[in-house]
Amino acid sequence: MSNHKAGRGKKHGGAHEEEHENHERWLVTYADMLTLLMVLFVVLFAMSSVDAKKFTALRDGLAKGFGAPAIMSGTNNSVQTAGGSQSAIDVAAGVGEMPDKPQTQAQDPALQKAVQDADRARQQRMQANAQQEAQNLDEIRKQILEAAKQQGVEGQLRFTIDERGLVVTVVTSEVVFAGDRAELLPPGQKILDAVAPALTPLPNHIEVDGHTNQLPVPTRYYPSAWELSTARASTVVRYLIDKGHVPAERMFAAGFAGQKPLYPPNDPKAPELNRRVEIIVLSTLPPAERALLPSAAGPV
Numbered sequence: 001m002s003n004h005k006a007g008r009g010k011k012h013g014g015a016h017e018e019e020h021e022n023h024e025r026w027l028v029t030y031a032d033m034l035t036l037l038m039v040l041f042v043v044l045f046a047m048s049s050v051d052a053k054k055f056t057a058l059r060d061g062l063a064k065g066f067g068a069p070a071i072m073s074g075t076n077n078s079v080q081t082a083g084g085s086q087s088a089i090d091v092a093a094g095v096g097e098m099p100d101k102p103q104t105q106a107q108d109p110a111l112q113k114a115v116q117d118a119d120r121a122r123q124q125r126m127q128a129n130a131q132q133e134a135q136n137l138d139e140i141r142k143q144i145l146e147a148a149k150q151q152g153v154e155g156q157l158r159f160t161i162d163e164r165g166l167v168v169t170v171v172t173s174e175v176v177f178a179g180d181r182a183e184l185l186p187p188g189q190k191i192l193d194a195v196a197p198a199l200t201p202l203p204n205h206i207e208v209d210g211h212t213n214q215l216p217v218p219t220r221y222y223p224s225a226w227e228l229s230t231a232r233a234s235t236v237v238r239y240l241i242d243k244g245h246v247p248a249e250r251m252f253a254a255g256f257a258g259q260k261p262l263y264p265p266n267d268p269k270a271p272e273l274n275r276r277v278e279i280i281v282l283s284t285l286p287p288a289e290r291a292l293l294p295s296a297a298g299p300v
Contacts, residue, residue, distance in 0.1 A: 130292035133285050137166040138297065140281060143198040144168060151194040153187070158273075161297035163290045165204065165283035168195060172232065172275050180220050182231035184239055192236065195279060196245035205282045206240070207252040208233045213274040214258040214265045230255025236277055 141159045148154040156176070158169035170176060176188035184192070199206055210233030212225040222228040233253040240246045263270040283290050 126289045127292060127296065129285060129289050130296040133283055133289070134161060134293055134297035137161055137281060137283070137293075140166055140198050140202070141168075144195050147194040147197060148191070151190055153191045153194055156191050157195075162294055163283075164207075164280050165290075165293070166281040168279040168281070170195075170236075170277045170279065171273060172277055173272060176277075177232055180222070180228065182222075182228060182235050184235050189239065192239055193243075196240055196243065199240070199279075199281065200245050202281065204284060205250045205252065206246055207254065207278075207280040207282055208236045208240075209260075209278040209280065210234075210236075210253075210255040211260060211274060211276050211278070212258050213271050214261055215271055225257035226255055228255075229257050232277055236279065 138161070141161075145154060145157070145159070148157055156171050156173070158171070160167045160169070170188075170191055172188075176185060176191065177183070178185065210229035210231070212229050219225060219228055222231065230253065233255055237251045237253045241248045241251060258274065261270060261274040262276075263273055283293060285293070
């Protein structure tokens with residue numbers, strides 16, 4: 001009997017504990033909420049800390065954009081122009097009034113001189129790189145010209161240096177391609193054999209452009225001058241690759257029909273010299289420095 005009562009008492013106590021746990025489950029949710037609040041305040045505190053170097057860079061950038069040097073305004077993380085304009089910009093909040101017109105106050109002479117010196121140094125560096133590239137391209141020109149003289153075909157070549165690089169123009173007269181044809185004739189192969197050795201060791205990409213003249217002569221074997229000019233450029237590319245002179249991944253071919261003439265149609269040289277294939281040793285310089293190549297090279 002006593003055992004039975006003890007068992008009932010134990011069972012009653014377990015039920016009481018289960019009921020107590022159900023009432024206190026809100027503590028878990030409350031603890032999670034406090035943890036999230038703590039994380040929120042830590043993040044807000046981290047965002048309120050200003051990195052001095054980054055703030056200085058931002059301040060100078062904003063000042064340059066408004067046309068006047070910036071000064072700190074007290075300790076409220078705001079930036080004002082040197083003229084004392086009241087339209088300060090709150091850097092921390094990212095808001096503020098924009099000036100109606102650019103500030104006309106003179107910039108800090110030291111800052112202005114530093115900017116000018118940096119720009120001058122950049123221009124000098126770009127010019128030096130362009131001059132060095134022009135010298136390298138001119139060395140390639142000399143090698144091609146020497147090989148062409150040995151083959152007796154130097155009269156079929158023209159050289160220029162433009163913003164693309166070294167342009168070797170092969171005049172596609174009847175000895176290079178037959179009329180309205182894209183098959184390379186033996187004299188044309190001789191010209192390419194003189195050009196190719198200088199191209200083989202180069203890291204540069206090679207572009208081959210085909211051009212026809214502007215004479216209103218219909219094509220018989222091709223739908224138009226576009227296909228003819230592209231076929232001639234592709235023939236030159238294929239020849240250079242097949243002979244093992246230049247790897248295929250460095251080659252490009254393009255056709256321009258008569259859209260890029262060297263001479264106007266009324267010029268006596270136009271029918272012959274506008275009909276050409278250009279082998280272009282593409283420069284490896286960035287675009288801004290490539291634009292300086294013609295002036296750096298001078299007359300070729």
